[in-house]
């Protein structure tokens with residue numbers, strides 16, 4: 001056997017995390033978006049990245065709409081590369097981008113100082129599990145090398161896992177916001 005161990009662990013964790021997130025999505029997100037907006041309020045004026053929710057992801061759009069300052073959403077320009085972020089505003093015209101994510105039809109590129117990060121699962125150390133593209137890991141690595149970036153995971157509380165499987169590239173979150181409240185990672 002060669003190097004299949006770590007990817008297998010992630011694939012197993014992803015399957016379980018998808019099921020747990022779908023159940024939580026069906027139950028509803030309560031006040032999660034309001035808690036997120038309150039958490040982000042002190043960061044007014046900074047460039048923020050959010051995302052267009054897909055599948056059973058928790059919906060951050062109300063918090064993005066409440067942000068006073070530029071807001072962008074992720075655009076995949078190529079595989080195995082960092083994400084770019086195109087300026088978004090409520091009701092802007094959208095088109096389908098790579099991997100079926102919706103992206104603004106037009107708009108300036110922004111460089112986020114605060115990022116709302118989607119995920120399948122997270123753990124108490126602040127590690128997260130995504131869809132396996134490595135996009136957020138590459139993006140955080142790049143932006144953190146340039147300056148301070150606050151990575152705020154947004155998830156249902158049920159998405160917490162005991163230990164997310166990690167590899168050497170995984171970037172930790174600074175905080176996670178759920179419908180139950182805010183967790184800061186040291």
Ligand SMILES: Nc1nc2c(c(=O)[nH]1)N(C=O)[C@@H](CNc1ccc(C(=O)N[C@@H](CCC(=O)O)C(=O)O)cc1)CN2
Pocket residue numbers: 051052053054057074075076083099101118119130131132133134135136
């Ligand atoms: N709302 C939202 N937008 C986002 C992300 C996200 O996680 N959430 N992304 C965060 O990165 C990027 C999209 N990344 C994605 C990466 C993979 C798949 C996907 O469907 N992967 C297949 C497997 C593909 C393969 O193995 O080649 C799958 O899961 O079935 C979807 C989105 C950019 N936009």
Ligand SMILES: Nc1ncnc2c1ncn2[C@@H]1O[C@H](COP(=O)(O)OP(=O)(O)OP(=O)(O)O)[C@@H](O)[C@H]1O
Pocket residue numbers: 010128129130131132133134135136137138141167169170
């Ligand atoms: N900064 C990086 N440089 C090179 N390879 C990377 C980097 N970040 C992640 N990778 C690789 O990309 C692949 C996918 O990473 P991983 O499974 O952690 O994605 P993910 O965090 O689930 O997805 P995403 O960040 O897109 O939500 C892995 O093979 C990983 O080693």
